[in-house]
Amino acid sequence: MKETLGAYDYWPYENRPKITWPGGARVAFWVAPNIEYYELDPPQNPQRKPWPTPHPSVPGYSIRDYGNRVGHQRQMALLDKYGIRGSVSLSVALCEHHPEIIEMCRERDWEFFSHGIYNTRYTYGMGEAQEREMIRDSLEAIHRHTGQKCAGYLAPALSHSERTLDLFAEEGQALFGDEAGFYTCDLFHDDQPTPIRLRSGRRFVSMPYSLEMNDTIVYAVNKVEPRHYLTMLKRHFDRLYAEGAESGTVMCIPTHNYQVSCPHRIKAFEEALEYITGHSDVWLAPGRVIASHYLAHHYDDALRDIDARAIPARRR
Template structure:
């Protein structure tokens, strides 16, 4: 068994080919609200429990319901105020449960990408046919509801199989949010396609700061501003990416939202230097302008762990 999964090459940060975002912007900023649906009585999985407490967990279920009933609408109003488009990490099943949310998001020209069918159904133990069915369902259902072909993927509850990345590349997804190895896009080593690892930070994810770390809203705002300032500074040499992953049931709480707005206000005050965009637009721009250049640089450094960026030898 290999000690390295060979998903990507070791690619030192310093000295890479310079990335220039559109109009000379230094930092590509995208924001990813997770609109999730949690089943009240989800099926059991031998490797992971769907709720921290025993099923049924009416407390956890109702908290997530609040996010879709109240929190998401509050968050959309805030984004409208700053003319920001979200890239929605979508539990595909939510299209059937809350079509009003989908209609409101689509009307704003936000992006959708797949976060599996339900966030209570894990990829663990799925066979290839089952995983293909999830991807095909995701593509078909979003296209029928919105006319949009989804290009991004975040595995449900960050659960994977050994085939996940190869499969999403085969289905012509452009980017995955499941890896956290970089602050710039990077080519992944899949059997087919051109799949980009998109920066999607766990460090600034509100699930981590609020649910895991238990931070105050003020500390979260400070974290976001410091994170942005550092990436913007580095973006003077080569374009960086910042993503803020959000969950309406957390960040949209009445005592948190105004403080979060202070971070958005700071970021949006740098319009001359920041490309406000979506995950799909970043991935498309990188694939079209920097894919081949990145592979050549990796190869020239002699640090490839196997494969060429298209067909790995796993």
């Protein structure tokens, strides 16, 4: 029996096959700026309200608009300063609402991966055909506006179905072959990339994308102060760096331009980036590049080890 969504098996961290990163790095480090578009008056979904306050939710909408007007530029300047190419978790509607942001990211050769169309429209309640159409639309739009063949997926507002990973992999391959649709950020279950089992049998990987380090979870949910967020990021890195001496680990900081880029918070983020990039054996790479390296060099060894450890009932 497979765990969670039928996508992966239980696979303990200890004694896995060793992961090696380019240049002997201990940690593969990536930053995933969520650049999102929220509608002021989105269609209602019976399973989830897009805004916690009655329509129109001017404060909620406005702070997110602030992120795209002000915060994005502030964060981009920092990533430039520390030589980090962002991996954009993109609400694809942004391509038409704010093409100037897309162009700034393209100029820097940032990666774009799909975060759905709007972050106020959810997978909940969709049938398979409707979800497939939404995923295909996002893949085609990213390619049309950026020229990139989208490799990764994070469900809009973290809303999933049991078919989401299968559909993303199938649509990516159907549109662009092996260059698209080969990793997910939706599982949050490991500090290393791990193989995912799909109904198609396609090679597919889960990338570490930490909700614990996600600035929205930190600031809006857990109510952490910026100085404590800095401490959290450093301690998170220190542990992964220590363990990476034995086998490579991955650290991701998921950000939102209306959270981490507020004036009273941006310094903590800058100090964290300075600390992490100050270590020489850290590989700075977009999510796509990290996932591709893992697929090419470690995926098969991982699958063999998973199968070797599985009890007979699970093998069946």
